[in-house]
Amino acid sequence: MSGDTNGGALVAYTEEANKAVVYPLRHGVKPPIYRLAISWSRGNTLRVSVMRKPSTSGDSGDEFEGKVVEVKLGNGDGDGEISDVQWRRIAYGSVSPFALLQSRRNSVSSLSKMSFNSSPYHVEWWEYVLEYSKDINSLLGNRQSPRSPLIEDPKAILKKIEKPTCLKAAWELMELFYADKLSQAWLPELLVDWLADYDNLLSGTQVTVHLKLLDFQKDLVSLQVIEDHPKFWEVVSSALAVGWLEIVVKLLRLHGSYQFDQLGNRETENGLVETVAVLISKMPRMRPELEAGKLGECFKAKPDFVKAWEKWRTQITKLECSPFWVQCAHHQTREGLRNMLQIMLGNTNSLCTATCHWIELYISHFLYVRPFTVGLESMYGLAQKCIQLKPMASSHRLMGLLIGILSENIEVVLAECSKGFGPWMVTHAIELLTAGNDQADTLLHEERHNLGGISMEKLHRLVYAQVLSSHALTWQIAPIYLTSCMQLGMGLLEILLYKQPVYNNQLLLKNIEICRLYELDSVSSNIMKIAGMYHWKHGKKGFGIFWLHQARDEVRLNRIAQKMFDSVGKSISDESFRQWEGLIQLLGSESKAVGGLEFLHKYRDFKKSLLQIHDGRTTEASLQAVESLISLMKNPSTPPRFWLPLLYDSLKLLNWQERPLLNSSETSLLLNKLQELSMAKLRPDFVEADLPPQALSSVRLALATNLGRSILEEQ
């Protein structure tokens, strides 16, 4: 980039960055301080941990052994013209125009690829850019005055408007030069309008015509004979020089010679004032149209304009040589009016005295000296000349930006944007810079090795995204900028998403929603796993299983199932059955995904039907219970240590009074399981079920009896 002074820094930084800023820390820890740890916390805050050497005496009492304090680093907030709340509004509002433009770019470039067009962009690409620019511009504030009063104050020369922001002024400047291709022919006139809107912004650092007018406005109320006031003619000619014609005419008509009692003896003088006023209001302007209330005659085509311009100048010259000047007795009026004629004729000295800083002088040149200036090169030449004539007393960020634009140096423009207006501006203005400008296009879109293989455009987006990520209220919009850079942005996005807390369900769901929007399925399932484990560990088993289930994490679900079996054996008594009901319902019928938890589901059915059996009569419920028992025992997901408790629970089924409920093959299956169990008991990891000591023998006896009865029955 441009700045050699910054040692080739990619993102421009100000000199102030080198100044040390002291933040006092109030930690209240008594010296000697033993250790100090510093780390980043949220946003612009630093977390400082201060620790004492642990005291051995043990009489530390109420004193702190250490403390963690957070220090919020002030970032100066630019010039403070835009509050945090307003910035956030701009940041959120610019998301959708930006996204729309990106999607249009994608569709346009895919179209041009299909048609093998050499140009990467559609011919009308700049129209999209202009629409985008207007959308963004409308976010930056409204130029319209709130409401004009019903009775206009005759002496109010300046309209009361909300103070515009430098950001908006800068954006409009960029729009004029880069996006608004239709109006290129009228660029000088557009700059005249621009200065009329934003000259007051420059008043902070230097004298401006606007400031002069503002001062004069205060005096105006008390003035009786306006034309005798020394400031009057100075102010009028200044306003004329920068082309604020309606103000000039309004001021001229306040001239004392218009008053009825004076009209008689100041006829010639009044005639001269009125002629000048009429000449001013008839000034030819090379522009398609003028806002209502603005003065001048518009010409779209150059030849017409030249004709009118020549004619107008001839009229002025004629008036200058007219004999009436001698008859004008009022000295100030005569000199003032003649000076105005000199301005209109483009006398450089007069223009120079009438204007306050180089941009004003520059504008006056467009109006009265070189209205046909076209092309940035000649405009830059003129600007150089004006700066020589009126050297800058102090620099303003808008001036820096204008010079950068005129000098056709994209790097300077970027640097000025970044320095003066921050990462938001750079990120969004790049779209304007590259619209139809091949040089900028290659410069900004070329992938650079020293930037890790990304282009400058993407680098700036990432920088802006990092700014957004650092604040809790803006991180949600960072993904749109991060995802536009596949190489590095996706990694940063993953880090950003993993950093968000999981303990708040609402925030967690918002997080997952972002994953869904950007199709980051793996990230989202990882987040769900983290959340699942968090809830599980905090005793919210239901939520834990829900999240792990959502993440389809079979490994963890199986392990959870193992753990749950322990509590199942103890706690599925008849009392606590209802609590389990909800959880089991949660597991649903989708048994595949829940792995070992399938057991719980079946166990629930078994228990349920077992509970419904009241007397010894064979009912639907008892047959159901047998079916559940068999399927539980057959199922490989049932852990062996549950075999015995299951059988023990179903003793009353095995010892059924009416008739044997299990047939011989079913009973043999259960006996086999019992055999297997005795083998399994030898293994070291076997957990003994909490059952009465005679359980095994009573189950064995019941099974044997049942086998006998069923064989008899089947014969």
Added chain:
Amino acid sequence: MAITAVQNPTQIHRLPQSKYIDAVRWLPPLSPLSKLAVLAVFDCDADTPFLETHSLSIPSSSQTLTLTPHSRWTPPSRITSLAATAGSLHVVASTLSGSLHVLSSGHDSMVDDNCGSGSMMEPVLSVDEVGFHVGPICGVDVIESVCVSVGEDGRVNLVSFGDEGFRRVFDGNGLVGFNAVKWASPSEFVTGGYGFGLQWWDLRRPGGPVSQLKGYWSQGKTVGMIHSIDIHPSRKHTCLAGGSSGTIFAWDLRWQQQPIVLSGFGVGDAATPSFPESEVWEVQYDCYTKPSNISSSRVLPAMFGSEDGILAVVEQGEEPTELLAEPCAINSFDIDLQNPSVSTEQKPYQTQFLVQEFYIYVFVGFACCHTGCHM
């Protein structure tokens, strides 16, 4: 504060805020020409939550709408759910740390007692004892000075304004968890949690839910949570619920196992994505939209706000009418039932209050414009 007004019968006033807004509820008005609302906000810079009341002047010429801070109270942790009583000026707030607070906005009788505006939000009852809830309380609702609270821990508790302590209705031991709760009558309420399940509880029949809508009725790939429940006072047998993946459904106790889906799963064919697609954070019956078909079997029109920034009205069997599509989520909204307040034009106002993450929107419209669509 920037205020943008849209030139149509329903005016939208957008008031940017510096803090994150979690929830909003209308309170009974201070005076005929101003309204009062309570906001649960979170200051992300300072990491502090607040409960704030703001009074809202109703613009006479729909030009300027101002929101004036009225009182403020600092809860022990971030507020998760907010409920307000219709008559008695009480606000109930539950927190992330598992405490429940009843506050009196007490502005009626004791105005100008000692310090000008005088009316402060006074906590009249705080329940944060051990054993109340473990972890966050997710939902809270109040009816006739009795609050019901539900949490991720699966506990359902009752707190009465007059009494100390609480009454346990159910303890799920963390095996189940609830996200939302709504009273149907002084003895009945409905809870919702994950898996799109709803439970109907009757305090006269303790021990567990009286009736249940099983979760997982939607056979879709994703399942999610219920975030909000509403019950219309005139149709207590139907409850309305909104949750993940843009799902809004009604559960009619008379046809228990088949929910009526208004949006989300099962509407249209599966190939077309539903509208909206993301979490529905709040759903409420919209008493200002006239139903196109007044039949007791049809679900009344409902308004919802979603994570993708959509505010819309949905009716059974019809496409939702979008009122607002914004770049950030709509966390909460509330429809003012204290109508009609009367404006200078002698027309009843419809006012809705909704909050995005850090915007407050106030809709001011005339009821007569609501026969067709809102805007």
